[in-house]
Amino acid sequence: MFTDLDLPGNLQNSLESLGYQSMTPIQSQVLPVALAGRDIIAKAKTGSGKTVSFGLVILKNLDSTTYVPQSLVLCPTRELADQVADVIRQLARATENIKVLTLTGGSSARTQATSLHKGAHIIVGTPGRIEDHLGRGTLNIDKINSLVLDEADRMLQMGFQESIERIIKLLPEKRQTLLLSATYPDEIKTIADNIMQTPAMISIDTTHSNDDIQQLFFRIKQQQDRTRAMQLLLLKHQPESALIFCNTKISVKEVTNFLKDKGFAAIALHGDLDQKDRDQNLIRFSNLSSNVMVATDVAARGIDIDKLDVVINYELSKELDIHVHRSGRTGRAGEQGKVWTLYDSTDRYRIEQLEKHFNIKIENHTLPADHVLSTTPAKSATITLEINAGKKQKLRPGDVLGALTAEDGINGTSVGKIKILATRAFVAVDRGDVNKAREYLRKIKGRSYKTRIL
């Protein structure tokens, strides 16, 4: 129980208001040790609750009356930084005046510099942008007492190692360092040795048991059969949310175009998209307005979706760790996940590695029969509406929900996720209620707005 921990009352209050009672396994191992001040390396699979583990530690180390950055959290992507900052803000909500600032490529460095100048306690950012601010002299890290490397394996994979090392050189030596990762490659060991003081190594077994995830493998004889194999699987099972992984951007584009051509409302996620399209695509997929998303590993970082029916490996990943990572995205929250992997004869070595890792015997499954090709892809249950206003216009989720459900508006149960960005907002509504929803969204709190179907 969180109440057994040595935590200040305001943090206990936030935990209570968030409805968190029992700790996840990683939290119950990390927190007692980390709250006592020790450096930590924590390895646990995606979705195991690592954010709350380090969030509580940095908040405990914080003096909110001094307006200088005291905690630095490094993350691999902007989406992840935003998520982490949101969690920290939630944990800090019973404490007055704690300022959490994200420093990532998502917004202008000048605006960020202004916010920094006004004062911030906790900085969450990507290594590139943090270095940028250090170079400009707009970020002062002399008083940092807690450093967190979140998703350390991903940061290394994305080539941030040197950047991280340069940042760490500038930090005070007397500090607490927490490193979180889903996997623990050798490079992390080396870094950890350099930047941590006799860390406690805490590891919750990352391999899913075979009960958590059903892994099915489908052998592809010729390259041109790959897209068709995927089409057969999707048509046969009609998953509500399927994430398809490709090894390259080019594959992502090809596969997305193929699926669109076959009538699927597939969306792509890769590094060439601009921020606006990226946000929009992620929102549509996570609120179930699109059933299929095709992504590269890097681009898929930061996707936080509770209910991923299936992960499809259009191509087997080059590394075992990546396969484990991909697999970890399905089967959350106690439900059995599914991973479907397409492989060919050149993958033999990697298949053997997987057999060892998961302790399974990999057999070739038969693809669904061709007659499913006459089925049409199911339409998504919801549709996303974009509203031409956001945080800048002081629009809040409650306002949108209120407008939609006012008087004889649509039923609250037909309203899905609401996401408010700086100048735009998105709401998912049941397909059948779209027209009515648009009508009710014309006026929110007395002001007129425009909506658009995505």
Ligand code: ADP
């Ligand atoms: P990780 O960083 O390990 O991938 P997250 O920190 O993102 O995982 O947590 C995954 C989910 O678990 C989040 O939705 C979070 O709100 C939830 N969660 C975290 N801790 C608890 C807890 N003690 N009880 C219930 N839910 C929790």
Ligand code: MG
């Ligand atoms: Mg995490």
